Amino acid sequence: MPPKKNPADFAGSSGNKKRKEPPQSSSSNQKGPDKGRDFKRVKVNDARSILKQTSDAALKNGDLDVQSFLKSREFEIKALQNGIKKSKGGRTSRAFQQVPRDMRRRTASHNVKRVPKRLQKRAAKEMKDDKTPTVDPSKRKPRTSRGRLRAETAKRLGMLAAKKKAMKGKSGDKVAGIETRPARPKIRKNKLNEPPKPKSKFRKRQIHKTWLPTHMWHAKRARMTEPKNPLWRFSIPLTSTEKSYRPTHRAGGARGAVAWDMSYMSTIQLEGPTTSLEKLLKAMGVTEKWLWEEKGTKWRHGKRTWSGWLSRNITDKPVLIGPSSIFWCPTDQQTGDEPANKTKKPPSFRVFVRIHPSAFLETWAEIFRLSKLQRPTIHIEDLRFEIGSIDITGPGSTETLLGILHPYNQSEDNMEPHAKTFRSLAGVTNPGSLPLNSLLAFSIMDPRLRYPPRPVKMPNTSDEEANFALFDMLSAWPVDSSTGSPALFDRDTRFKATRLPAQKSLNRRKALSQPGDYPSIQATDFPIPIMLLTSRPAAPSAQGTWTLLAPWKCILPIWYGLVHYPLLSGGNPRFGGLQELRQIHFEQGVPWFPVDFPGTKSGFIWETEERVKRKKEWEKRPKGKRVEWDSLDLGEGRKGEIGQGWACDFERVLGVMSLPDSGKSVDTSQDTPKTPESPPKEAQLPIEHVHKDFFSSLLSSPKLELPSPSAVATVRIILTSRGIASPCARIYRLPLSKSSQDSSMTRSNAQATTREQWLSLLPSTSNSKPLPNPNSKAAKNLGRIPLNTPLPQRVRLLAQSLLQQPPLPYPANKEEGDGNPLVPDEEDLIGFVTTGEFNLAEGKGVAVGTVFLSKIIEGFRRDGMKGGKDGRLCIVRNAGEKIGRLARWEVV
């Protein structure tokens, strides 16, 4: 029997139409159903309807019959299966929606060519069907008169350029055979380097800033610094346009890799004899004894890097500038350690000093001053736009580098020893597992010759022998017996490397090579000198970081290979901006320069800029919706936020730069009005940063004198219970205990809260809390009632357990601040949080803050130097909030 379409089939779906028919529907109906909305509706209805049979199909001559029964069931199965298939085809999703998540930036456009090739046809059809308005940019007419002028000028310029080109082509034939060498960029000694001259097309956009070598790539994928206010005179990617917080956390620790273009880091080259260099570096704060003794030979021979803080002397007091890494040009052992064999002129050595751009000028000025004082003299070169760098971290970082960096000499026998060691690193999942501060220097070939990168063959993880060999190699580190290539220190080599062959010629060579093969190296391919540095974070298990140094212009081809490398764990390495850099530092528990060091000049400048930004943000909000700092009630009659709510108000704690009548800000019963906005004095900072070694020595020995009141240090703060601390949060030490307070009689009115109240908030013995012992009495009482308990006993146990924990009162008692003790007075304010949020690595709120040394040490000694229980406790209160949270602090 033929299946019949039931006319009632459509009745149900057409009965409740969502939209009214468009007015022209009648006319379009006459044209036929293959136009517009009607057509779509019919199509959808058609796709969703399922065929069915009338009851006759299951009967034979009006009577039940097994055969027809089976037939009708079979028909139903087929109809349903068909229906499922049809409805899948008739989905309403658009081609744009099929694009994978990480290509989504392309979906926002109505340009068909921006979706992947396989979807372009479908997208074009869909757009034609629903008449999406599209614009052909080549046919777009300028709307404004300015635009028209611009278009006309562009057209005329184009014609001019074409004419010029034609002329050149004619005259070029005559002088063929004469090849001119492009001018080698000048690097003047003892002078600041100029940024590379951009193409005229982009020159106007780089007047007050410099683009990173990967700027074009990043500008399409990341939020950059605003054009009008660049950061540290660079245009730097801030954060990826796609969601990246959790993916970055995963890529940085669990699987994958995160890479940054760090070409904005500044490099300074020092050149001179060892003795002078030693004197200069010692004056810059590289004073650790072992570096200049037997132990430091590896560093002085260019086999290790040193990273630490640089400082400069101001009136015989060292002022910290910022963290830097310093490494020497790799040299042979014989010449390196013997300044004694004086022939006529002591051999000169080279040292690279790498420093954050925000501290560059400060460092440069200091090094310049010191270099003039040395005899024999030291030449310094500013290599800021000469040497670029890429940082990469995560378990896949080593694998990625192996996949994109191919040593220039490929044959086994003349491969550089450093390159050989580098190739054997397959299987390393953490760059921190390499020897501390190790360094690899060798030459690679143009990464475009091996583009697109192919996955690296990794050793089998269950292969014991290979694993053992790898560990053996990592501990023996055979590279130490050989010298790395000093090519990166050589200006000529660097320059030659930047003369990369044109992409066109590479494409031609690729086309000529066998399928699956790479084009071979020609004489015109110069080796690219690179250096690979490793660094290890403070936490033992955290991921280390690779730093790749290469000539500035070679960064872009390396970057292209890097971001397209197919990781074995799936996907490609992610890229990060400043936000991600900050996040990774935060998760590893490392403070990030300059933000977390407001005691340095660069950090303080950042802080003042942040203040302005936060204040603007605050003023922008309507009055009813912003925190009213003045009316914040801290309890006990204390009103108003301490200092400016939008600032880490160090000046307030010190008592400088505030109004004259509120000079002594110990009295907290009434808050002083806002301190007037005064421009930050960059010449003299109100606070000075102190190195963490000094901080820990102060903590360990009670005899040491307290530092000056303006000394600050960085601490890491881990909240003991719930809550998170945000930037600008106030850090208090624990208030004095009652007994000692009575004896001192410093204040007549009662203390806002007692120390005991705060200590009671501390979770009982932190190690037993997460895993309660099943055998302990408490666990037995509170645990589940065993299943085999008889009913009356069960009831009793249940009642008992209910009575044990009385329910929280409702509504919560507002007077007591929800059971939170009141925060201490302002005299116990010791510092401010600079970075703070929920830490995915720890699973709780963590913050990095800056505290006044004198205050925190005073509190620490007052408590009897107990390192464990309550000595290293503090209270954190977010700006504009009443509730303080108990937290532990540790030196970082």
Place this chain on the structure above:
Amino acid sequence: MVRLKNRYLLVNILYPELEDRKGKTKVPDIVEFNQPTTDAFTAGALLKGLKAEIADVFGDYGSGAISESLNVKYLSPATSTFILRVSRAYYKLAWAALSLMTSVPVKDGKNCVFRVVRVSGTIRKAEEEAIRRARELILKAR
């Protein structure tokens, strides 16, 4: 935007009253149990009957709650199977009403049982269940 949440009920109509089949060919009980429903039982008839039952049992509240979303997605008289769409909040009302219906809601309808065999969030799963059950029935009837 808020997504409208629905439930799809897959319902079988069963005829448990076995007739006296004298003079007729002997068929297995299972075939008689799942015998086809009369052709007069259309989607409209089903909706009308169900709405009447709901109004009877749950009053105005029930009919109001149901009326917006109730829809027949598939109805096959030959196999006595249908799929209903009800809003998620009130599908239990429809289910209860179906359970209380004792005859096919047409003129002189036979006594029957409406058996809800599957409640699912997507029509696809309901369809898959219907296929599975049809397969099972074929095996049983053979």
